[in-house]
Amino acid sequence: MSDNTEKPRNRLALWLPLAIFGGLFALFVHGLMRPADNNVPSTFVGNPLPQFDLPAAAADRPGLATSAFRTGKPRLLNVFASWCVPCAAEAPQLAALAQAGVDVEGVAIHDRPEDLARFLANNGNPYAAIGRDDKRVVQIAIGSSGVPETYVIDGQGVIRYQHIGDIRADDVPMLLGKLKEAASKGAGS
Amino acid sequence: MRVAFLAAMMLVVAVPVAAQQEVPPAPFAYRQLPDPDQEAKAKALMVTLRCVMCQSQSIADSDAPIAGDMRSEVRTRIAAGEDPEHIRQWLIARYGDYVTYTPQIKPITWPLFAAPVIILALAALLLRGRFKRGERIDTGEQA
Numbered sequence: 001m002s003d004n005t006e007k008p009r010n011r012l013a014l015w016l017p018l019a020i021f022g023g024l025f026a027l028f029v030h031g032l033m034r035p036a037d038n039n040v041p042s043t044f045v046g047n048p049l050p051q052f053d054l055p056a057a058a059a060d061r062p063g064l065a066t067s068a069f070r071t072g073k074p075r076l077l078n079v080f081a082s083w084c085v086p087c088a089a090e091a092p093q094l095a096a097l098a099q100a101g102v103d104v105e106g107v108a109i110h111d112r113p114e115d116l117a118r119f120l121a122n123n124g125n126p127y128a129a130i131g132r133d134d135k136r137v138v139q140i141a142i143g144s145s146g147v148p149e150t151y152v153i154d155g156q157g158v159i160r161y162q163h164i165g166d167i168r169a170d171d172v173p174m175l176l177g178k179l180k181e182a183a184s185k186g187a188g189s
Numbered sequence: 190m191r192v193a194f195l196a197a198m199m200l201v202v203a204v205p206v207a208a209q210q211e212v213p214p215a216p217f218a219y220r221q222l223p224d225p226d227q228e229a230k231a232k233a234l235m236v237t238l239r240c241v242m243c244q245s246q247s248i249a250d251s252d253a254p255i256a257g258d259m260r261s262e263v264r265t266r267i268a269a270g271e272d273p274e275h276i277r278q279w280l281i282a283r284y285g286d287y288v289t290y291t292p293q294i295k296p297i298t299w300p301l302f303a304a305p306v307i308i309l310a311l312a313a314l315l316l317r318g319r320f321k322r323g324e325r326i327d328t329g330e331q332a
Contacts, residue, residue, distance in 0.1 A: 040241045040244075043282060043283060043285040044282060083211075110211075110212045110254060112212055115211065134213075134215070135215040135216075135261060135262075136215070136255060136262075137258075137262070139255075139258075140259060140262055140283065141283070143284050145242065145255070145284065146241075146255070
């Protein structure tokens with residue numbers, strides 16, 4: 001008589017492992033099919049730039065300090081290096097942004113002055129100032145995990161947007177839009 | 190002979206590093222703190238921080254240049270007397286929870302901490318049922 005009551009429960013127990021297997025299988029397939037995103041976005045966006053005062057990295061450009069970002073006008077902060085290949089690829093786009101009247105400030109990571117001078121001679125120099133960050137102090141302090149990265153900083157020195165990787169041609173209008181957005185935000189606060 | 194071999198090996202190993210890092214590394218990237226207590230503290234923290242470049246390694250393990258700079262940052266702060274957990278929070282504010290291998294207690298991590306308790310409770314319930322049935326069989330009762 002106990003058989004009658006236990007049978008349906010046993011049947012459920014029989015199918016449960018298969019159901020769990022099916023669920024896990026679906027989960028793993030989903031994980032494998034999804035393209036990997038290895039970017040580590042900065043969680044520091046929305047915060048004011050930390051205090052820093054970097055020495056000049058190039059002979060014909062001044063160094064870079066936090067005070068340069070508190071002039072009321074939004075700027076781009078470009079983290080780059082002469083040894084970084086995508087940094088050369090984004091040079092025309094940075095030049096186009098500078099041409100459009102954007103102030104582009106550079107932070108050169110682990111760069112010797114002679115290497116940087118060669119890089120700027122080959123790829124153009126869109127920077128208003130270039131700070132030399134040999135110990136990645138500024139890079140780590142703003143949550144940047146690689147080169148190149150570009151940040152939109154509003155007129156009060158608050159980080160408004162982070163772009164990871166090189167700037168492609170179709171990123172230029174997007175960044176100009178973010179700068180405009182930052183201008184209205186910076187004026188409001 | 191042995192010394193020559195070692196020297197040759199060192200050259201082979203050192204060349205790729207030199208190619209990527211022509212600027213000398215940050216002061217405490219590859220150098221321990223002089224105070225062993227402080228170094229132990231820094232080391233304990235560094236093994237639980239993830240390198241944001243080689244993402245499956247801690248900054249203590251990784252040879253990526255940025256990991257070296259992060260080690261130097263951590264050691265400099267420890268030497269200045271900063272609390273290790275404060276440094277962890279400072280990095281989390283910049284790179285998110287991603288940067289720490291030690292899970293943080295947050296709303297999203299509650300299953301992680303609750304799961305062992307729930308599983309133990311379920312096991313206790315299950316065992317109680319089994320033991321009860323066993324007792325009945327021992328005393329000759331039929332279900």
